[in-house]
Amino acid sequence: MSGEPDVSGQADTPEADADPAPVPSWARRARRARRARRARTGSGRGQRLALDSPARRAAGLAVVLVVVAVLAAGLWSVPPVRTVLLQSFTRQQTPYTELYFTSSPRFDGGKVVVPVAVNAHGTGVTSYRLKVTLESAEGKPVGRETVKFAPRDGKPVPVVARVGRKTAEVAVVRVALVGHRQSLHYSFVTPSPSVAPTATPSPTRTP
Structure with a gap:
């Protein structure tokens, strides 16, 4: 019977592989570089989120308002500009x-x-x-x-x-x-008087 083939229908189980092949040094360096890039990208996103925070936006708006107020005060001190501004904000009376x-x-x-x-x-x-x-x-x-x-x-x-x-x-x-x-x-309701006064005749006396 030793010369007959095996007809049990079961395939031979392959043996487990040995220890994986060692990773080359250049692949390890590439893997570390990818990890470093991902870390830097995440840090930049966090900084952008910090810059876009409500507190930072409010501070920027306050700076802009201060600059506008300073410019307005400077322009108001110039008489011609002050006149034009008053005319633009004040309802003008019809002459x-x-x-x-x-x-x-x-x-x-x-x-x-x-x-x-x-x-x-x-x-x-x-x-x-x-x-x-x-x-x-x-x-x-x-x-x-x-x-x-x-x-x-x-x-x-x-x-x-x-x-x-x-x-x-x-x-x-x-x-x-x-x-x-x-x-x-x-x-005039009453007639106007004469230009020159009219002489009144004096009474005559008979001798």
Whole structure:
């Protein structure tokens, strides 16, 4: 029977391998280098996370705000820049001019006294001309006078025009700012007195 083949159907079990082959030195060096790279990469990621922390971001924002505040204070000290900033943050008032009688016009001998006031608000105008016209009941001009004056922004400027009259009758006084829309109109209720006083005849005596 020693010459017959084994027909048991079981394969021969291979023997266990011997000790693994030694790792070459260059492979060990490569493995250590990979470990070192991974360690460095992890450390850098941790540093980036530290830099992106909320506390660090808040500190950076505070520095930026301080710089902006310092620059703003420096710009505010410059008058032209301060004016521009105030205009940009403040609602600007629409420029306008007031023209009004300070008292009723009156007769003074052969002249008519016309007291008015002009109050300019933000107009930028440096000089005004006030035109005063006297008219008869028929609307004919019987006297005219032009007065030039300088306004004061936000403060009323009194102007008194003394207008000579050509005739005894003056019914209307018209006042206008030359080159502007403002105007005034005054009508006398009672007839104007004569330019010159009328002589009263003395009583006659009979001998």
